[in-house]
Amino acid sequence: MNNPAIPISKDKKEESTFKFILSELKPKGKFFTPFNIISIPVILLGVVLIVIRFINGIGAVTNLTQEVPWGLWIGFDVVTGVAFAGGAYVLTFMVYILNMHKYHSIVRVTVLNGFLAYVFYAGALLLDLGRPWNVVNPIIGNSFGTSSVLFLVAWHFLLYMIAQLIEFSPAVAEWLGAKRARKILSGMTIAAVIFGITLSTLHQSGLGALYLMAKDKIHPLWYSEFIPILFFVSSIFAGLSMVIFEGSISHKVFSKQISKKNHWAQKGIVIGLAKICAGAMFAYFFLQLLVFIHGKRWDLLNTPMGYWYLIEMVGFVLLPMMLFVYGYKKNSIFTVKFAAILTMLGIILNRLNVTVIGFRWDAAVSYIPSWMEIVVTLTVIFTEIWIFRWVINRMPVLSDSPEWVKDEK
Amino acid sequence: MGLNRRDFFRTAGVAGITLLALDTLGAEKEKDSDVEFRGILYDSTLCVGCQTCETICAETNGLPAPIGELKPGVLRKTDENHRTVVNCYKTTKGELFIKTQCMHCNEPACAAACLTQAMCKTKEGPVTWNGDKCMGCRYCMVSCPFDVPKFEYHSSNPKIQKCTMCYDKIIKGGIPACAENCPAEAIKFGTRRELITEARKRIVEGKDVYVDEIYGEHTAGGTGFLYLSSVPFNELGLNTKLQNESYPELSKGFLFSVPSVFVLLPPLLLGIYEATKKKKNDKTEENE
Numbered sequence: 230m231n232n233p234a235i236p237i238s239k240d241k242k243e244e245s246t247f248k249f250i251l252s253e254l255k256p257k258g259k260f261f262t263p264f265n266i267i268s269i270p271v272i273l274l275g276v277v278l279i280v281i282r283f284i285n286g287i288g289a290v291t292n293l294t295q296e297v298p299w300g301l302w303i304g305f306d307v308v309t310g311v312a313f314a315g316g317a318y319v320l321t322f323m324v325y326i327l328n329m330h331k332y333h334s335i336v337r338v339t340v341l342n343g344f345l346a347y348v349f350y351a352g353a354l355l356l357d358l359g360r361p362w363n364v365v366n367p368i369i370g371n372s373f374g375t376s377s378v379l380f381l382v383a384w385h386f387l388l389y390m391i392a393q394l395i396e397f398s399p400a401v402a403e404w405l406g407a408k409r410a411r412k413i414l415s416g417m418t419i420a421a422v423i424f425g426i427t428l429s430t431l432h433q434s435g436l437g438a439l440y441l442m443a444k445d446k447i448h449p450l451w452y453s454e455f456i457p458i459l460f461f462v463s464s465i466f467a468g469l470s471m472v473i474f475e476g477s478i479s480h481k482v483f484s485k486q487i488s489k490k491n492h493w494a495q496k497g498i499v500i501g502l503a504k505i506c507a508g509a510m511f512a513y514f515f516l517q518l519l520v521f522i523h524g525k526r527w528d529l530l531n532t533p534m535g536y537w538y539l540i541e542m543v544g545f546v547l548l549p550m551m552l553f554v555y556g557y558k559k560n561s562i563f564t565v566k567f568a569a570i571l572t573m574l575g576i577i578l579n580r581l582n583v584t585v586i587g588f589r590w591d592a593a594v595s596y597i598p599s600w601m602e603i604v605v606t607l608t609v610i611f612t613e614i615w616i617f618r619w620v621i622n623r624m625p626v627l628s629d630s631p632e633w634v635k636d637e638k
Numbered sequence: 639m640g641l642n643r644r645d646f647f648r649t650a651g652v653a654g655i656t657l658l659a660l661d662t663l664g665a666e667k668e669k670d671s672d673v674e675f676r677g678i679l680y681d682s683t684l685c686v687g688c689q690t691c692e693t694i695c696a697e698t699n700g701l702p703a704p705i706g707e708l709k710p711g712v713l714r715k716t717d718e719n720h721r722t723v724v725n726c727y728k729t730t731k732g733e734l735f736i737k738t739q740c741m742h743c744n745e746p747a748c749a750a751a752c753l754t755q756a757m758c759k760t761k762e763g764p765v766t767w768n769g770d771k772c773m774g775c776r777y778c779m780v781s782c783p784f785d786v787p788k789f790e791y792h793s794s795n796p797k798i799q800k801c802t803m804c805y806d807k808i809i810k811g812g813i814p815a816c817a818e819n820c821p822a823e824a825i826k827f828g829t830r831r832e833l834i835t836e837a838r839k840r841i842v843e844g845k846d847v848y849v850d851e852i853y854g855e856h857t858a859g860g861t862g863f864l865y866l867s868s869v870p871f872n873e874l875g876l877n878t879k880l881q882n883e884s885y886p887e888l889s890k891g892f893l894f895s896v897p898s899v900f901v902l903l904p905p906l907l908l909g910i911y912e913a914t915k916k917k918k919n920d921k922t923e924e925n926e
Binding site (some may be wrong): 256264283284285286287288289291293295296299322325326327328354357358360361363364365367372373374376377378379380381383419422423424426427430431432435438439440441442443445446454457633 | 717718747769773774775777780785788789790791877879880885889891899900902908910912
């Protein structure tokens, strides 16, 4: 009224923001890239399979049995995917809590990765739910199964997604040019980080704790009352290995967006992460050894499952750990990247050994995922990468923040 | 000092209502604790393998008739269409029959696993499933040491199928269909306490017949379904390696640690943050 300039400029701005978002929704860059050529047919097929799953039931596309009710979709998509998303809480801890500024340039991309991983892999959980329309029951209403580990995990997923969204939101604000919103949102970062780390600690271990009651069903080499702690410790190096792996790809694919300064810093970051990985893996290996010796499991070693266990422990924990050490001593990025890939394979192996391979290992009819389950899993992963690419190409995630952010300080 | 009339009435009224409320609460509690867990005692030495329980269970619950031939060497399993099955085993004392179904644990793993309270240990004893709450996550199936809950994989509106000890009948004072119709009287319904006394009595009176153990008295923290047998229970296909502590006990330690982590970790993180922040001021300013 006294000052009509403000509402008018606001309207104008809203309109332009809307137009801006519309224009940004359009795809950018070349369409026929190798990734697109592979991922588009898989995603289309996956969507068809998902429709079939909702019409004819879970049994129409999966090989799940009455003895093995959780298969690839839980064991890989959710349990393994969330372990790989652990990089977000480790890095936010390092950068915001320990104030290790060296790693600041990769925080945003890691948080984005973590956030999308949670949205998609926890979202994949909906496909696995027989009665997904009741999914709100543990969140609202009077059906709180507070004695359930899954109740805790469900709540933590939800809250952690919100925390990660807050951690990432300044990037969205910078993209939209919302200066005021950015200031408010970035002021919430530290609270979101502290909350997020606490939630992560609990649900990374909680995913392991889910299997505590399946004592008689999991092969004794993989079952112990320490599963939660083992899952938590391994999520540290699982997440960081993912950061190393994803970083090496991003630096090739999105190299245009990365400033020279950050490009040069990348080597120091990778070597630093390798050190942390090696340390966490040593702790993990030592814990596994303690569990093994404490459980008096020597006689189990000379069985097929025992050899399988040794392969996991020696080939995919001990070996990559030594490679990480070698990599940072010799300053060899290649060795570190190789170690990161081995570590990631080891995490996949470990999570699947607990949830799928070692689960009912003695069942008469063992569960082997159907090709359709694998296609749906790939669909979820590819869709996530599509969204990831879309965001990277638009928001200041890998690229530096716009100039006005610096001016404000 | 002193209360005036109005205040007096007000105070008396509030106190009276509080007392009344407390009283009704107390009364309700007492009523609840009066209800004892019901259970079923199954005496495998009496079972003749007629499969009447299977047929009557299917009829009562609107499920398809039993399938598969009952003979030794063939292991029939409960599934989403059959809540109970009888099997025949070659044992050291010849061919014997045994019925399997939900064990109705005192502290059921499935109910502890359920994040929506769809699986529920009722105060009368049966463990029941509520479709309005269930989201079909199948964590109950992962957790149940007896592999009892079964899932309808080929339905777009899948249900969890398991024996409910005919809960609907029990709350109306009836008895479960299998117990009601067993021609050999091998299935006996009653309160768990009575049944254990009865089982002990049978063991003492028939020393030559029974093994001196009640399967389910301690297994998995005690179950509502109790077995008597003339041969060791593993010969009848029952899992004798299960722990005697209840299964929810296994994840209790983790769940109890959650509140302390939630209370202790954030202040610790905040402390570290504050401690390292001071260094930040010395260094160059950093962007978000």
